[in-house]
Amino acid sequence: MKEKWMVYNKRADFxxxxxxxxIDPVIARIIRNRDYTTEEEFDQYLNAKKDLYDPHLxxxxxxxxxxMKDAIDRKDKIRIISDYDVDxxxxxxxxxxxxxxxxxxxxxxxxxxxxxxxxxxxGMVREAYDAGVRTIITCDNGIAALLPIAYAKNLGMxxxxxxxxxxxxxxxxxxxxxxxxxxxxxxxDPKQEDCKYPFKQLCGAGVAYKFMQVLYPLFGIDAAxxxxxxxxxxxxxxxxxxxxxxENRALVRWGxxxxxxxxxxxxxxxxxxxxxxxxxxxxxxxxxxLGPCINSTGRLENARVAMELLFENxxxxxxxxxxxxxxxxxxxxxxxxxxxxxxxxxxxxxTLIDDHVLVVYLPGTHESLAGIIAGRIRERYYRPTLIVxxxxxxxxxxxxxxxxxxxxxxxxxxxxxxxxxxxxxxMAAGFSxxxxxxxxxxxxxxxxxxLTEDDLTPKLHIDMEMPIDYIRFDLIEQLNxxxxxxxxxxxxxxxxxxxxxRSARVMGKNGNLLKLQLESExxxxxxxxxxxxxxxxxxxKEWFGETEWDxxxxxxxxxxxxxxxxxxxINEFNGMRALQIVIKSYQPSIIE
Numbered sequence: 001m002k003e004k005w006m007v008y009n010k011r012a013d014f015x016x017x018x019x020x021x022x023i024d025p026v027i028a029r030i031i032r033n034r035d036y037t038t039e040e041e042f043d044q045y046l047n048a049k050k051d052l053y054d055p056h057l058x059x060x061x062x063x064x065x066x067x068m069k070d071a072i073d074r075k076d077k078i079r080i081i082s083d084y085d086v087d088x089x090x091x092x093x094x095x096x097x098x099x100x101x102x103x104x105x106x107x108x109x110x111x112x113x114x115x116x117x118x119x120x121x122x123g124m125v126r127e128a129y130d131a132g133v134r135t136i137i138t139c140d141n142g143i144a145a146l147l148p149i150a151y152a153k154n155l156g157m158x159x160x161x162x163x164x165x166x167x168x169x170x171x172x173x174x175x176x177x178x179x180x181x182x183x184x185x186x187x188x189d190p191k192q193e194d195c196k197y198p199f200k201q202l203c204g205a206g207v208a209y210k211f212m213q214v215l216y217p218l219f220g221i222d223a224a225x226x227x228x229x230x231x232x233x234x235x236x237x238x239x240x241x242x243x244x245x246x247e248n249r250a251l252v253r254w255g256x257x258x259x260x261x262x263x264x265x266x267x268x269x270x271x272x273x274x275x276x277x278x279x280x281x282x283x284x285x286x287x288x289x290l291g292p293c294i295n296s297t298g299r300l301e302n303a304r305v306a307m308e309l310l311f312e313n314x315x316x317x318x319x320x321x322x323x324x325x326x327x328x329x330x331x332x333x334x335x336x337x338x339x340x341x342x343x344x345x346x347x348x349x350x351t352l353i354d355d356h357v358l359v360v361y362l363p364g365t366h367e368s369l370a371g372i373i374a375g376r377i378r379e380r381y382y383r384p385t386l387i388v389x390x391x392x393x394x395x396x397x398x399x400x401x402x403x404x405x406x407x408x409x410x411x412x413x414x415x416x417x418x419x420x421x422x423x424x425x426x427m428a429a430g431f432s433x434x435x436x437x438x439x440x441x442x443x444x445x446x447x448x449x450x451l452t453e454d455d456l457t458p459k460l461h462i463d464m465e466m467p468i469d470y471i472r473f474d475l476i477e478q479l480n481x482x483x484x485x486x487x488x489x490x491x492x493x494x495x496x497x498x499x500x501x502r503s504a505r506v507m508g509k510n511g512n513l514l515k516l517q518l519e520s521e522x523x524x525x526x527x528x529x530x531x532x533x534x535x536x537x538x539x540x541k542e543w544f545g546e547t548e549w550d551x552x553x554x555x556x557x558x559x560x561x562x563x564x565x566x567x568x569x570i571n572e573f574n575g576m577r578a579l580q581i582v583i584k585s586y587q588p589s590i591i592e
Contacts, residue, residue: 398430
């Protein structure tokens, strides 16, 4: 799919900023492109300081901590109820370990994705009460659990909510939002309108970590002891795709350092089995290798499996548990590929291909994979995508992923008469409906859709045009200092036009890597790598012809020239270091 390349044009005195902070002007431009403007913001970004915000600023934090201390002092049975994703698992682990250190009689309950659904429900409350539990604390859920919390309060239970999701609301007659809070004894969520905590984008594990910072001193435990939880906060922040700005950036940067030398035997085992034992753990490794293994337990089994890995104290057993997670994730990946292939076939062979909003029914697909498949289809076609599967209760369940400019939650709100349940936010949503209403949902979503062709064209944002002869080892080291990269702190992109491809060769044990020898109009040369070999071959043959492809592959004189978007890196092999670029996108070069 052809992308629209867009070069940032944000202005500042880059030379002055470079001199002020002893950085290359290129680095100053990148930081400005991330919407940092003042010298104070530049300093905070570059240093990612560990002096984080005071947790006491969070609404109900002191109240919730005191309620928990009272519960522990009177020897209440306490139950943690979390979500089943990485954030849920990590926040649950933080609370369990922290409360245990404070002397609590505590256990935990993680909902089953299919049997229980998301978050706390009345059945879980009754289950806890019958087991003698008198205090419930939620993490990564609870802000919208109005009825279950009311039920718990009617039973005389203490309920403390720790969450990070949006507060539910209704519109009044004048179109103003009226926020709805539960009857919980304490509601700790920075998203509350009257919460004075200055940073609103913490994940659930971040809120749980802040809770322990306040609770520990009540038991005479140094709040600094909570620093051992930083690596779990970092993993949750990355996997929940939170903005890596402000406090999150500091937490993740710090947490990744700790994760690289983690003392948790389960994580060490998972890192080793993922072939990351000799690497510095980066956000990519967490988001695309380690995190999916943990998430797979909540999708295909129960997230207790992941919790048991984190609690394991025998390394040999930890290796066995980590292997189980990795095997689950491999199964999940295979099932996802089957679902993606089925969805593509259905789209390409039907009128769905003409829709601006894709609604694809995949009977037989595991309902927990609908969101992943929707994300993959959204990436392929750059359309808002809803994947619908069969559910155990006889209804259909769906999960959607959106694109910029299309608020999926609002779109489903306009179709709520067709849905039995729905929820979400602008970029993602989940819903249930009767099978008879599926075709009408597709029709109505497309009828109401106002996306233009420009909206449906993916955008690739480029930090600046930078010739390859400007790339240096020290510049790459400065770029690496801008990590962690992710949502809100995207990996920089650079571009150069008119790069001639002097030669190309296919590499890798699976033939999935292409190495290109590139040369600029000034004669500068550099090696480029690209990971989509067949796609590259098809495009070069279409743009320049098969003869030019053959000559390029043989290293002979050819006329293949490309405009390239790239990221510079260092190739280290056998003790040698060489500059290279990782190609992110390319187009045929047009000589003007």
